[in-house]
Amino acid sequence: MASITIDGVNKIFGKTPALKDISLEIRDGEFMVLLGPSGCGKTTLLRCVAGLEQVNGGRVKIGERDVTDLAPRDRNIAMVFQSYAVFPHMTVGGNIGFGLRMKRRPKPEIEKRVREGAELLGLVPFLDRYPAQLSGGQRQRVAVARALVMDAPVLLMDEPLSNLDALLRLQARADLKRLHKEVKRTTIYVTHDQVEAMSMGDRIAVMREGAIEQLGAPMEIYNNPASQFVGGFIGSPPMNFLRGAIRDGSFAGDGFDVPITRMRGDLQGREMVLGVRAEHITIAGEGIPAHVMVVEPLGSHALVTVLVGKTPVKVQAPIDVAVRPDQAINLHFDEATLRWMDAGTGSAIQR
Amino acid sequence: MRARTERFLPFALLLPSIGFLGLLIVIPMVQALLLAVMAEGGGLSAENFQRMFADVNFSDAWRNTLLLLILIVPLQLVLALCMALLINSRFRGHGFFLYIYAIPLAISDLAAGILWLAVFTERGYLNSTLQNAGVITQPILFLSFDNLGGILTAIVIAESWRATAIVLIILIAGLQLIPRDFFEAADLFGANRLRRTVHVVLPLLRPSLQSALIIRTIFAFQTFAVVFALAGRNMPVLAGEAYTWYATNRNEHIAAAYAVLLLGLTIVATVVYLRVLGLREAEVQR
Numbered sequence: 280m281a282s283i284t285i286d287g288v289n290k291i292f293g294k295t296p297a298l299k300d301i302s303l304e305i306r307d308g309e310f311m312v313l314l315g316p317s318g319c320g321k322t323t324l325l326r327c328v329a330g331l332e333q334v335n336g337g338r339v340k341i342g343e344r345d346v347t348d349l350a351p352r353d354r355n356i357a358m359v360f361q362s363y364a365v366f367p368h369m370t371v372g373g374n375i376g377f378g379l380r381m382k383r384r385p386k387p388e389i390e391k392r393v394r395e396g397a398e399l400l401g402l403v404p405f406l407d408r409y410p411a412q413l414s415g416g417q418r419q420r421v422a423v424a425r426a427l428v429m430d431a432p433v434l435l436m437d438e439p440l441s442n443l444d445a446l447l448r449l450q451a452r453a454d455l456k457r458l459h460k461e462v463k464r465t466t467i468y469v470t471h472d473q474v475e476a477m478s479m480g481d482r483i484a485v486m487r488e489g490a491i492e493q494l495g496a497p498m499e500i501y502n503n504p505a506s507q508f509v510g511g512f513i514g515s516p517p518m519n520f521l522r523g524a525i526r527d528g529s530f531a532g533d534g535f536d537v538p539i540t541r542m543r544g545d546l547q548g549r550e551m552v553l554g555v556r557a558e559h560i561t562i563a564g565e566g567i568p569a570h571v572m573v574v575e576p577l578g579s580h581a582l583v584t585v586l587v588g589k590t591p592v593k594v595q596a597p598i599d600v601a602v603r604p605d606q607a608i609n610l611h612f613d614e615a616t617l618r619w620m621d622a623g624t625g626s627a628i629q630r
Numbered sequence: 631m632r633a634r635t636e637r638f639l640p641f642a643l644l645l646p647s648i649g650f651l652g653l654l655i656v657i658p659m660v661q662a663l664l665l666a667v668m669a670e671g672g673g674l675s676a677e678n679f680q681r682m683f684a685d686v687n688f689s690d691a692w693r694n695t696l697l698l699l700i701l702i703v704p705l706q707l708v709l710a711l712c713m714a715l716l717i718n719s720r721f722r723g724h725g726f727f728l729y730i731y732a733i734p735l736a737i738s739d740l741a742a743g744i745l746w747l748a749v750f751t752e753r754g755y756l757n758s759t760l761q762n763a764g765v766i767t768q769p770i771l772f773l774s775f776d777n778l779g780g781i782l783t784a785i786v787i788a789e790s791w792r793a794t795a796i797v798l799i800i801l802i803a804g805l806q807l808i809p810r811d812f813f814e815a816a817d818l819f820g821a822n823r824l825r826r827t828v829h830v831v832l833p834l835l836r837p838s839l840q841s842a843l844i845i846r847t848i849f850a851f852q853t854f855a856v857v858f859a860l861a862g863r864n865m866p867v868l869a870g871e872a873y874t875w876y877a878t879n880r881n882e883h884i885a886a887a888y889a890v891l892l893l894g895l896t897i898v899a900t901v902v903y904l905r906v907l908g909l910r911e912a913e914v915q916r
């Protein structure tokens with residue numbers, strides 16, 4: 280059993296709080312993704328779990344064991360560092376086998392596992408090279424292989440694919456996912472690539488300024504963002520937002536008026552933000568007037584950027600859509616797909 | 631125009647140090663070489679070297695110099711390494727220790743020798759302390775001419791006290807250049823403090839170890855003032871012989887021969903260190 284329990288963890292650097300009272304439970308064998316913009320505290324949280332950073336408050340448990348005061352090597356974890364931390368004085372093979380050597384595994388076993396790790400990450404031709412003789416992406420793969428060959432029950436990965444090209448990243452993503460299916464290691468995976476997060480995570484914790492803004496399964500977060508921030512961060516393109524207020528059966532703002540049939544009575548007149556995904560908007564004969572700015576054909580569909588009033592809105596349209604820049608069109612929103620947030624705090628409001 | 635300035639700028643910037651080195655090192659070195667290979671009356675000859683090798687004190691000086699080198703350099707290296715690792719672990723008040731350790735750096739070697747003479751001499755601090763404590767009744771003659779072990783021990787202690795700090799400073803600078811992630815990764819992947827030091831810290835510290843060893847070995851070959859202060863002529867060393875031949879025996883040719891011998895030893899040692907501890911081409915980060 281290697282669940283991870285993060286209980287009210289605080290971390291302060293000097294005067295700036297980097298983690299604010301974070302609690303998070305990661306189940307045994309779960310693939311948890313930490314997602315958030317740069318500087319939100321993802322690495323710091325991972326380092327607190329690893330023991331590389333002393334927490335200023337709260338506890339960290341792995342399984343039933345409280346590890347808060349244990350040294351990193353006593354926590355039985357493997358980690359991919361954001362900066363790789365691949366040893367320059369060891370060959371690729373030496374690096375991949377480092378953890379196994381430190382654990383004094385028998386030589387034949389080390390050799391076999393180093394080979395497997397190198398094969399998985401396409402590093403076999405480089406086994407005898409030194410890191411200085413590798414590209415950045417290759418070095419990153421060494422860091423990933425070094426962590427994967429350890430049979431630690433907990434695997435921490437800090438943006439392990441950030442430096443790979445698109446094709447390789449796609450492949451590595453699938454490989455990591457398959458590997459996780461085979462060996463159910465409890466994994467915390469840091470990324471700020473929301474596509475990666477959506478495709479790999481059992482659950483995603485969206486972080487913002489040292490706190491977890493929303494925790495949930497990928498589609499749940501995608502469909503029901505807890506705030507304007509989450510809706511804007513998850514999805515490509517991000518959710519569209521329109522600001523206005525409910526008055527007499529419609530939501531009206533600068534340059535639009537959306538008829539609304541169902542809404543809590545107490546929300547009358549309140550300043551709100553309407554959130555709508557690009558794929559839930561259709562171009563129709565009548566509806567909300569919009570002005571076409573850009574049409575981007577993307578192969579399977581076209582992304583049309585329009586102005587509603589002064590707000591840019593992204594619309595996903597069929598690839599053969601017959602609109603061109605500067606054209607005036609009308610948009611239709613499907614009421615069931617609309618999400619509502621408070622205009623002041625940005626947090627979601629239930630209808 | 632611009633390209634030309636840029637091409638010459640490095641040379642212009644190097645010029646002062648080249649001039650300085652040329653004036654104070656290269657010219658005297660060439661003069662010493664010439665003196666060493668010239669007979670007293672003039673003309674090329676190996677006579678100076680023959681006389682040097684045949685001298686009664688030569689084999690003692692040679693043995694003592696190597697002995698001191700073998701005793702002092704490893705001891706200093708190990709001491710400095712322990713101190714550097716201790717300070718680099720950033721315990722509370724580590725800065726204070728660094729200052730204490732560095733104090734001897736500011737003291738000239740002759741002064742250091744005299745200082746330790748005051749400790750080890752017949753009526754010195756060590757004897758009076760031991761006597762006051764009742765450990766001994768008669769003062770011990772640590773530095774007597776027939777007590778080679780005592781003299782050697784005193785010199786090793788004095789030299790270690792005086793010159794370990796320079797090794798320490800070089801190693802601390804080297805340690806601080808190693809990114810902390812490497813220590814962290816080693817810890818995380820299961821290496822305890824000792825194995826971290828052996829497998830990660832020492833290999834990454836090689837460039838600094840190399841500089842420290844070269845500097846210390848050169849100075850060990852030149853050990854003189856401390857030995858002179860503590861043992862006088864009871865313990866001849868190569869650099870001391872050069873001095874004696876020049877100042878007492880007034881034979882600058884044989885003094886120069888000693889100097890050339892020391893230069894040769896220094897070069898050999900340096901080349902060995904560069905070969906053994908140098909980074910492989912493949913390891914150098916671009």
Ligand SMILES: Nc1ncnc2c1ncn2[C@@H]1O[C@H](COP(=O)(O)OP(=O)(O)OP(=O)(O)O)[C@@H](O)[C@H]1O
Pocket residue numbers: 292293297315316317318319320321322323324361471
């Ligand atoms: N050692 C440190 N000393 C002071 N402040 C730090 C330190 N490490 C991180 N911080 C601060 O803590 C905050 C969180 O940093 P962290 O590295 O966890 O961000 P991150 O989410 O991993 O970002 P990125 O996606 O850019 O890697 C940042 O504001 C950062 O400036």
Ligand SMILES: [Mg+2]
Pocket residue numbers: 321322323361437
């Ligand atoms: Mg980070």
